Amino acid sequence: MRKESVRIAACTMAAVITFSGMKISVQAAGDLNSVLPSAGIEYSLSSESTTSLSDMKEEIERENSSGLTASTAEIAVRGSGEIPIGGMLESNAPTAVSDKKIERTIVVSEGYTRDLREASNAAKLREEEEGFKSLVIARVNNYVNVRDIPSEDGEIVGKLYDKSVGTFIEESDGWYKISSGSVEGYVKAEFCVTGDDAVSYAREVGTRIATVTTTTLYVREQPGTDSTILGMVPIEDELIVTEELDGWVKVNIEEGDGYVSTDFVNMSTEFVKAESIEEERARLAKEEAARAEAQKAAAKKAAENKASNSDSNSSGGKTYAPPSGSASGQAVVDFAMQFVGNPYVYGGTSLTNGADCSGFVMSVYNNFGVSLPHSSAADRTVGAAVNGIENAQPGDIICYSGHVGIYAGNGQIVHASTSKTGIIVSNATYRSILSIRRIF
Numbered sequence: 001m002r003k004e005s006v007r008i009a010a011c012t013m014a015a016v017i018t019f020s021g022m023k024i025s026v027q028a029a030g031d032l033n034s035v036l037p038s039a040g041i042e043y044s045l046s047s048e049s050t051t052s053l054s055d056m057k058e059e060i061e062r063e064n065s066s067g068l069t070a071s072t073a074e075i076a077v078r079g080s081g082e083i084p085i086g087g088m089l090e091s092n093a094p095t096a097v098s099d100k101k102i103e104r105t106i107v108v109s110e111g112y113t114r115d116l117r118e119a120s121n122a123a124k125l126r127e128e129e130e131g132f133k134s135l136v137i138a139r140v141n142n143y144v145n146v147r148d149i150p151s152e153d154g155e156i157v158g159k160l161y162d163k164s165v166g167t168f169i170e171e172s173d174g175w176y177k178i179s180s181g182s183v184e185g186y187v188k189a190e191f192c193v194t195g196d197d198a199v200s201y202a203r204e205v206g207t208r209i210a211t212v213t214t215t216t217l218y219v220r221e222q223p224g225t226d227s228t229i230l231g232m233v234p235i236e237d238e239l240i241v242t243e244e245l246d247g248w249v250k251v252n253i254e255e256g257d258g259y260v261s262t263d264f265v266n267m268s269t270e271f272v273k274a275e276s277i278e279e280e281r282a283r284l285a286k287e288e289a290a291r292a293e294a295q296k297a298a299a300k301k302a303a304e305n306k307a308s309n310s311d312s313n314s315s316g317g318k319t320y321a322p323p324s325g326s327a328s329g330q331a332v333v334d335f336a337m338q339f340v341g342n343p344y345v346y347g348g349t350s351l352t353n354g355a356d357c358s359g360f361v362m363s364v365y366n367n368f369g370v371s372l373p374h375s376s377a378a379d380r381t382v383g384a385a386v387n388g389i390e391n392a393q394p395g396d397i398i399c400y401s402g403h404v405g406i407y408a409g410n411g412q413i414v415h416a417s418t419s420k421t422g423i424i425v426s427n428a429t430y431r432s433i434l435s436i437r438r439i440f
Contacts, residue, residue: 025044025118095148126350132198133198134167135166136176136194137195137198138191138200140162142161144160144192145158146185148424150175156277157183157276159274159277161275163205166180166274169184172288175188176189180273181275184210190256205271208249210249210265210266211262212264213237213265214264217235218232221249223250231258232346236375237402238401238434239260247262249265253402254400254403254417261280293327300338328368331395332394336408343417344356344420345359349374351364355416358375361408376400379437389428389433394437395407395440400431403431407436411427
């Protein structure tokens with residue numbers, strides 16, 4: 001065998017083509033002939049009769065239903081002398097590789113992979129838009145009632161608020177039967193859109209979410225692997241998407257806006273759902289109880305301040321005015337404020353030596369016997385939902401895209417921000433809030 005030193009560039013994402021039913025047993029044979037003309041390599045494949053890779057490539061192109069073509073091909077060797085996909089294949093590799101039968105996987109080139117990804121993304125987009133046609137989206141000033149029968153005489157079982165979404169079940173005399181959250185019933189069609197009209201509106205009212213699928217994902221300043229790393233996010237984190245490009249999406253993290261590869265996230269669209277009458281009653285009762293408790297705590301705090309002739313506390317060199325709120329929630333804030341100025345450490349949980357955003361929240365609440373997940377995305381589901389920052393009280397958890405903090409009252413949060421800033425106090429509305437959760 002003529003020895004030439006050859007490098008085969010690895011695909012960023014390998015698209016694997018399986019030859020089912022062909023029963024091809026591939027063996028290295030002969031000179032390196034006509035495999036990758038652009039690399040100056042030649043190679044052949046053999047089974048019962050020798051099949052050149054160029055012939056197989058032509059057959060791949062003929063059979064490819066998507067019409068995409070492979071401009072080059074790569075060989076990943078499995079077995080003795082295994083070379084991982086994305087590695088190098090040298091002509092001076094062990095001779096055992098060329099002397100024994102081994103299974104091989106044909107991997108298409110990066111250009112083919114890019115085309116395949118674009119086709120896949122386009123197919124997913126079409127599929128999602130088809131799904132949007134089955135949505136019923138409220139377009140009103142406040143809300144539309146959901147009734148148990150298609151009539152204004154029907155009992156109100158829930159409310160579909162403006163821009164909230166249900167799933168279409170059937171139409172009956174100007175009414176849409178929908179399912180939304182825990183609510184199922186009828187809404188007047190004149191106050192909603194569905195079918196083709198719902199497709200564009202769904203894009204407007206929905207929140208695009210990128211859920212991280214790899215252990216640690218780099219967020220880059222620009223869409224490209226050569227771009228500077230802006231920050232890191234852990235697996236299962238949910239990031240708000242503000243722009244979608246070819247193979248990349250623009251997301252918002254604590255360090256600012258950056259880009260992540262779509263190879264390492266799952267894309268989805270979130271919508272606000274209907275609220276049942278029972279859920280509304282429970283929410284209003286909880287809000288009323290919280291207001292009463294806040295007023296009681298405020299009166300107590302005012303009396304204490306008057307007695308001590310002091311209306312502020314100092315923490316970490318910063319002046320912090322304790323707001324009103326539940327006693328337990330206020331205790332959480334008071335404890336958390338002790339660690340302002342301490343470092344941010346990605347993946348950390350130490351309140352003194354360094355924690356990341358969810359590690360900080362988790363460790364603060366652990367001091368009060370509450371176990372929370374080490375995940376900003378998972379924190380969006382703990383406790384009870386709070387409707388709006390105006391209803392938040394000290395100790396509530398404020399969730400953002402890829403970030404979480406503790407509401408300190410007076411429109412502020414205490415949180416482990418970035419490696420540059422550490423644990424700090426910020427305005428709670430400095431970024432778009434995804435959800436607010438109450439533990440106490």
